[in-house]
Amino acid sequence: MAASSAEPALDYRSILSISDEAARVRALDKHLSTRSYVRGFSLSQADVDAFRQLSGPPADTQLFHVARWFRHVAAILDGPQAPAPPCGLQAGKGRRTQPPWSPPAGSKPCQLRLYNSLTRRKDVFVPQDGRRVTWYCCGPTVYDASHMGHARSYISFDILRRVLRDYFKFDVFYCMNITDIDDKIIRRARQNYLFERYREKQPQSAQLLEDVRVALQPFSMKLQETADPDRRQMLERLERAVRLAAEPLDEAVRAGLPAEELEQRAQVLLEEAKDLLSDWLDCMHSSEVSDNSIFSELPKFWEAEFHKDMEALNVLPPDVLTRVSEYVPEIVNFVQKIVDNGYGYASNGSIYFDTVKFANSEGHCYGKLVPEAVGDQKALQEGEGDLSVLAERLSEKRSPNDFALWKASKPGEPSWPCPWGKGRPGWHIECSAMAGTLLGASMDIHGGGFDLRFPHHDNELAQSEAYFGNDCWVRYFLHTGHLTIAGCKMSKSLKNFITIKDALKKHSARQLRLAFLMHSWKDTLDYSANTMESALQYERLLNEFFLNVKDLLRAPVEVTGQFEKWEDEEIELNKSFYDKKAAVHEALCDNVDTRTVLEEMRALVGQCNLYMAARKATRRRPSRALLGSIARYLTHMLKIFGAIEEESSLGFPIGGAGTSLNLESTVMPYLQALSEFREGVRRIAREHKVPEVLQLSDALRDDVLPELGVRFEDHEGLPTVVKLVDRETLLREREEKRRVEEEKRRKKEEAARKRQEQEAAKLAKMKIPPSEMFLAESDKYSKFDEDGLPTHDAEGKELSKGQAKKVKKLFEAQEKLHKEYLQSVQNGSVP
Numbered sequence: 090m091a092a093s094s095a096e097p098a099l100d101y102r103s104i105l106s107i108s109d110e111a112a113r114v115r116a117l118d119k120h121l122s123t124r125s126y127v128r129g130f131s132l133s134q135a136d137v138d139a140f141r142q143l144s145g146p147p148a149d150t151q152l153f154h155v156a157r158w159f160r161h162v163a164a165i166l167d168g169p170q171a172p173a174p175p176c177g178l179q180a181g182k183g184r185r186t187q188p189p190w191s192p193p194a195g196s197k198p199c200q201l202r203l204y205n206s207l208t209r210r211k212d213v214f215v216p217q218d219g220r221r222v223t224w225y226c227c228g229p230t231v232y233d234a235s236h237m238g239h240a241r242s243y244i245s246f247d248i249l250r251r252v253l254r255d256y257f258k259f260d261v262f263y264c265m266n267i268t269d270i271d272d273k274i275i276r277r278a279r280q281n282y283l284f285e286r287y288r289e290k291q292p293q294s295a296q297l298l299e300d301v302r303v304a305l306q307p308f309s310m311k312l313q314e315t316a317d318p319d320r321r322q323m324l325e326r327l328e329r330a331v332r333l334a335a336e337p338l339d340e341a342v343r344a345g346l347p348a349e350e351l352e353q354r355a356q357v358l359l360e361e362a363k364d365l366l367s368d369w370l371d372c373m374h375s376s377e378v379s380d381n382s383i384f385s386e387l388p389k390f391w392e393a394e395f396h397k398d399m400e401a402l403n404v405l406p407p408d409v410l411t412r413v414s415e416y417v418p419e420i421v422n423f424v425q426k427i428v429d430n431g432y433g434y435a436s437n438g439s440i441y442f443d444t445v446k447f448a449n450s451e452g453h454c455y456g457k458l459v460p461e462a463v464g465d466q467k468a469l470q471e472g473e474g475d476l477s478v479l480a481e482r483l484s485e486k487r488s489p490n491d492f493a494l495w496k497a498s499k500p501g502e503p504s505w506p507c508p509w510g511k512g513r514p515g516w517h518i519e520c521s522a523m524a525g526t527l528l529g530a531s532m533d534i535h536g537g538g539f540d541l542r543f544p545h546h547d548n549e550l551a552q553s554e555a556y557f558g559n560d561c562w563v564r565y566f567l568h569t570g571h572l573t574i575a576g577c578k579m580s581k582s583l584k585n586f587i588t589i590k591d592a593l594k595k596h597s598a599r600q601l602r603l604a605f606l607m608h609s610w611k612d613t614l615d616y617s618a619n620t621m622e623s624a625l626q627y628e629r630l631l632n633e634f635f636l637n638v639k640d641l642l643r644a645p646v647e648v649t650g651q652f653e654k655w656e657d658e659e660i661e662l663n664k665s666f667y668d669k670k671a672a673v674h675e676a677l678c679d680n681v682d683t684r685t686v687l688e689e690m691r692a693l694v695g696q697c698n699l700y701m702a703a704r705k706a707t708r709r710r711p712s713r714a715l716l717g718s719i720a721r722y723l724t725h726m727l728k729i730f731g732a733i734e735e736e737s738s739l740g741f742p743i744g745g746a747g748t749s750l751n752l753e754s755t756v757m758p759y760l761q762a763l764s765e766f767r768e769g770v771r772r773i774a775r776e777h778k779v780p781e782v783l784q785l786s787d788a789l790r791d792d793v794l795p796e797l798g799v800r801f802e803d804h805e806g807l808p809t810v811v812k813l814v815d816r817e818t819l820l821r822e823r824e825e826k827r828r829v830e831e832e833k834r835r836k837k838e839e840a841a842r843k844r845q846e847q848e849a850a851k852l853a854k855m856k857i858p859p860s861e862m863f864l865a866e867s868d869k870y871s872k873f874d875e876d877g878l879p880t881h882d883a884e885g886k887e888l889s890k891g892q893a894k895k896v897k898k899l900f901e902a903q904e905k906l907h908k909e910y911l912q913s914v915q916n917g918s919v920p
Contacts, residue, residue, distance in 0.1 A: 104139075114147050114155060121154040136162060145185045159185075199678035201257055204611050206458050206542060206566040211680050214565065216533050222253060222261045225524040226407070227537035227545075230268040231391035232277045235398045236586040237616050238579050241572040242538045244602055245610040247404040248730055249536075249567070252681050255729045264527055265407035266520060267395075269388035269414050270513055272474030275502055278387040279378045280367035287370055288359060294342050294351045301335055301362050304369035319578060323585070327364060334361035376500035384503040385414065398589040402598045403734045411523040413514060420514045421507045423522035423556060424494045432555040436485040438497030438510040444490040447551055452560050455490075455551050459543035464490060472544040474516060476502070492548050494518045517548040521556065530557040536567045539611075570612040579616075587616070599741070600624045602732050606683040627687065628741075631723065634694045635740025636800075636812040637701065638720040642713055642739075643757065644808070651713055659712050662700050666719055669693040673726065683730065690723055705807065743798075743813045753813055760799060764809045767801075791826075795819035855910035859903040863896065876900075 107113040146156040202211040216222045226246055229239055253259045312328060315321045338354040424440050427433040432447050433440050448455040456463040466489060477496060493515035498504035504511035524532060537546060553562040572579055579586050592601060604624035608614045669689050676685035697719055704711040720739050727733045735742040743753055767786055774782035790801040798816040801809050860877030863870055870879035879896055881887050
């Protein structure tokens, strides 16, 4: 770069020779004051050399010539420079530029891990196609009412699905099936049809008794052969109930009672013996049932009931629902390809899967989920179905471990045409064919109950991988834990179950969901009074917090008053808030650990309650913004979990479906006005000492408003808190309050009665002169001195010194009491 002809060169050497650094910089500033270095400034080599000796502009603001010169030279050169110490002319140093920037180290992000039954460990969840997740869930076999075992699986999977979709932002495609062709359905449909036909014939009482007697014979044999203690107990209860119901009818027949009386007793027996007679009629007449519609009406009815139950539980419907009866052609093609691939074989019109050949084939493995269960004939036969474990059917297999892909239909069973003759699908094949049709050769997630692992899901894996020729039909297998009832095994076949409808009569869908959220989705859950009480307490804790925050946010405040200076308490609570959010995220990444999430949320609410209580004690207003943020976050998490069913910006909805927001926004201004009016009336009543008005005010709060679902909370020196609460909850609270008050009143009366008895006993004792107090104790003493003190015991022996000292002490105490009594009588204080 050329030096300007109009500017003299910098006399660098003379300035550099100055020994004192500060003096050198001042000399440079003086020299630069004679130069025009702002406009038309051209750098000389001397300028550059001098500039490179400086570490930065001078700190002294009076040396502005050097400072301006330094900035202009730096702008022209505009080159990188390492950070340097404060300004100074230093030989061998480069020019000053921006220091290097380093990004923060940060922290390693959590990865979602799911417990995978294929590995029996928590594996990092990685979908096969970006953010898209394909998920197949085994649906119900619809032949009876849905029970809490179904709720255990479908609420749990609903929570997992919502978390993956709404929290982790995956694009979830969720498929579920309905099993409407199955041995259980066929048998139940036949039995219902045959029993109703029998009932319509209106058998005579004597005939009914005879039929029950005949039906009890094979039933009793089955009872004797039953080894399972739970099933045996259930059968014994059924037999006992039938015999007890038969006795009154038998007595009435023998006594020749009127027909009306016989009919009533016969109807009782029919109801008690329904299962017994249905089983007997099915054994006798099953082959007579040939109409396929009989087998479709039953599952159609119970499927509709299942969907109603799921809607009542706030379980999201699947993206696509498949029914076995609608996929029979696809199932036939699926079975045919398995046969073509060499893994299926025909036998007496049925098609079986060759487990031995599959297990010995390269790249395949049978029993991936529960290898230790392979060969368990009891489990395998349960998987085949009640109608498929007869001796002739079992003899059709090459290996006992083989299972049916397609079953040849017998008389009394529904059937569909296929290349092997009329038949129906096996149980395991349905899921493979339907899931394969919709999701292809490999899905991300397959879900079902824990008891489906073997043989159902292991057989699904084998036949699907035989069809597709791969070893990865399912990437992640999720199984929900068992459900027990008060510690006992739940089983529909044992008639030990609670229907979803019955459960919803006792508790709301939110309360049931909270109970499930408080347990790990993959572990056993005990549905009991204690479990539900924990859920109710948790719901009350959250609801009270939401109501308190809503009341705070409703309080009128200026626009600028919404934002107040944070003190140490707010800073600490906000830090805890972010710590809890981080802990919630870690818990959700850890196999969607909702139990830990709810504990972290509980702790956060507890900290908020302590903060609000401390503010209330010092008559200071809590931070609206901070508490509002926390409440909205908790609401957001509960929405993700499906515990808040409607659109609610903060807290649990109030009122019926779709009315929450309108109800609260509509009625709250009127309630607030009523509250303020009541406050004014109470203040005037206190000032003028009008207790009747105060009593009316309390009656409004305690008796009238709870009936309308409104709670007024009075706090000394603070405005009344107004809360909209479920009416039933308020009525329960009122009854509990009255019960507690009644208990307190009863205890108070009991204490007063005891005090009166004690005072009466004390008075009676005080009335006794000390000279007479021992005379009545003839069982202890036989002789006394002139003052009434005992000298000999009941046996005539003289009292020892210790005994004499003891009675003397008692005598003196009584003497003191008696003197007090005489003094009280003299004063007139004792009647």
